[in-house]
Amino acid sequence: xxxxxxxxxxxxxxxxxxxxxxxxxxxxxxxxxxxxxxxxxxxxxxxxxxxxxxxxxxxxxxxxxxxxxxxxxxxxxxxxxxxxxxxxxxxxxxxxxxxxxxxxxxxxxxxxxxxxxxxxxxxxxxxxxxxxxxxxxxxxxxxxxxxxxxxxxxxxxxxxxxxxxxxxxxxxxxxxxxxxxxxxxxxxxxxx
Amino acid sequence: xxxxxxxxxxxxxxxxxxxxxxxxxxxxxxxxxxxxxxxxxxxxxxxxxxxxxxxxxxxxxxxxxxxxxxxxxxxxxxxxxxxxxxxxxxxxxxxxxxxxxxxxxxxxxxxxxxxxxxxxxx
Numbered sequence: 001x002x003x004x005x006x007x008x009x010x011x012x013x014x015x016x017x018x019x020x021x022x023x024x025x026x027x028x029x030x031x032x033x034x035x036x037x038x039x040x041x042x043x044x045x046x047x048x049x050x051x052x053x054x055x056x057x058x059x060x061x062x063x064x065x066x067x068x069x070x071x072x073x074x075x076x077x078x079x080x081x082x083x084x085x086x087x088x089x090x091x092x093x094x095x096x097x098x099x100x101x102x103x104x105x106x107x108x109x110x111x112x113x114x115x116x117x118x119x120x121x122x123x124x125x126x127x128x129x130x131x132x133x134x135x136x137x138x139x140x141x142x143x144x145x146x147x148x149x150x151x152x153x154x155x156x157x158x159x160x161x162x163x164x165x166x167x168x169x170x171x172x173x174x175x176x177x178x179x180x181x182x183x184x185x186x187x188x189x190x191x192x
Numbered sequence: 193x194x195x196x197x198x199x200x201x202x203x204x205x206x207x208x209x210x211x212x213x214x215x216x217x218x219x220x221x222x223x224x225x226x227x228x229x230x231x232x233x234x235x236x237x238x239x240x241x242x243x244x245x246x247x248x249x250x251x252x253x254x255x256x257x258x259x260x261x262x263x264x265x266x267x268x269x270x271x272x273x274x275x276x277x278x279x280x281x282x283x284x285x286x287x288x289x290x291x292x293x294x295x296x297x298x299x300x301x302x303x304x305x306x307x308x309x310x311x312x313x314x
Binding site: 018019020021023026027029030031034035038039042043048051052055056059060063064067119120121122123124125126127129145146173176177180181 | 198199200202203204205206207208209210211212213214215216217218221222224225226228229230232233234
C-alpha cells in the first residue's frame with residue numbers, strides 16, 4: 001500500500017506532496033501530526049474539547065502553509081509546536097482561569113488504592129498539577145519532559161533564549177514537585 | 193518544604209506516566225482534520241496554473257522575431273505575390289499598367305464562329 005511505502009518519508013517530502021494535491025500525503029500528515037498537536041493542547045488547556053479544537057485549527061494552518069513551506073529551513077514539528085502553543089495561549093488569555101476540575105481525580109477512599117495505583121492515575125495527577133503552573137512554565141515542562149524536546153528547540157518554539165528555557169523548566173519542576181509531594185502516599189511513592 | 197518535595201526520580205515517574213497515557217486523537221477528530229486537508233488541497237488544475245509559464249517554443253519565437261502573426265501574414269502575402277510574378281513570367285514586375293489593363297482576348301466559346309457560319313449557310 002502506498003501509505004506504508006511512505007513511512008520513511010520526511011515531513012518536508014510529505015508537505016511537498018500534499019502541496020501538489022496528493023491525498024495519501026494528506027492522510028499520512030494527519031496521522032503523523034494530529035496526535036502531537038492534541039497532546040500538547042490537552043496538557044496546556046486541561047480540556048479535551050478545547051484541545052481538539054486547537055489541534056484541528058493547528059492542522060488547518062499546516063495545510064494552508066504547505067504550498068509556501070521551504071524544505072530544510074525549519075522543522076515542521078517546531079513550527080507546529082509553536083502554532084499549538086500560541087493557540088493555547090490565546091485561549092488561556094481569553095478564559096483567564098484554568099478549570100482545575102477538568103482532570104479526573106485519582107481514585108480515593110479505597111484502602112487499597114496505593115497498591116492499585118496505575119499510570120493513568122499518576123498521569124491524571126500530573127495533568128492537574130501542570131494546570132496549576134504558570135503558563136510559560138507549564139509549556140516548557142511539557143515540551144521538555146513530555147514531548148522530549150531539547151532545550152534549544154524549546155527555545156525556538158517559545159521564542160526565548162536557552163537560559164530562559166532552563167529557568168522555566170526548573171521552576172516548573174519545583175512547582176510540580178511541591179504540588180505532587182502531598183500526594184506521594186496516595187500515589188504510591190516512598191521517595192527513595 | 194523543599195526537602196518534602198518529590199525528587200527528580202519521583203517526578204520522572206509522573207512524566208513517564210504522562211507519556212504513557214498521552215491523549216490520542218479520536219476517529220472523529222482525525223476525520224475532521226482529513227476533511228480540512230482535502231478542502232484546502234490544491235487541485236491538479238490549480239497546480240498547473242501555479243506553475244511558471246512555459247518557455248516559448250521554436251515556432252512561437254520564430255513568429256515573434258518577424259513581428260508576430262501580423263508580420264507572418266505580410267510575409268505570406270509577399271511570398272505568394274513573388275510566386276505569382278515568377279509564374280506569369282513578367283519581364284518587368286513593376287509594369288503595373290500591363291497588369292492592370294492587360295491586352296488579352298479571351299475566347300469563351302472556342303469554335304463558336306464556325307458553328308454560326310454553318311447555321312447561316314443552312
